[in-house]
Amino acid sequence: MMDDMVGLAAVSLLGVLEQAYFSLQVIYARRKFSVSPPRTSGPPEFDRVFRAQANCAEYFPIFITVLWTSGVFFSPGLSSVCGLLYLYGRFRYFCGYSQSAQGRGNMSIIRDTRQNRLNIRFLRHTHTSNLSNI
Structure with a gap:
């Protein structure tokens, strides 16, 4: 059981590191x-970096x-792979949004589609597991 969770833990740690990278980008932009803090607005270039980080953190x-x-x-394996895809999409989103607001492109659509697929698979699995217990 613990061996199966290594991938999930690694993806979680990678996600935390990605969030730290995004936060550092806000510090550099400041x-x-x-x-200076606590201001959250400034030139459009700063605003884009700040909003990209805030969107990812939300x-x-x-x-x-x-x-x-x-x-x-x-499935720990499939969930880990989907998690890596999500993190890659978030990185692309952050880089694109930081460059220009139009640069975020269709990343939100890709992210939402992957997230919805994960949610649907989880709900199907939970629903069928609950029905077998009745």
Whole structure:
């Protein structure tokens, strides 16, 4: 059982490191554009980096919850792979949004589709497991 969870733990740790990277980018942007805390707005270049980081941080708790729930109740391997795809999509989103607001492209559509597939698989598995217990 513990061997199965190594992939989930690795993806979780990678996600935390990604969030730290995004936060560091906000710190660098604050210094570059002279936006001192607690201000959250400044030049458009800073605003894009700040919003990209905030957008990614808003979805992180949902990502971790779905990753572990689907990994424990469905498939740790598949959940880990989907988690890696999600993190890659988030990185692309952050880089694109930081460059220009239009640069975020269709990443949100890709992310939402993957997240919904994970949710549907989890719900199907949970639903069929609950029916067999009745």
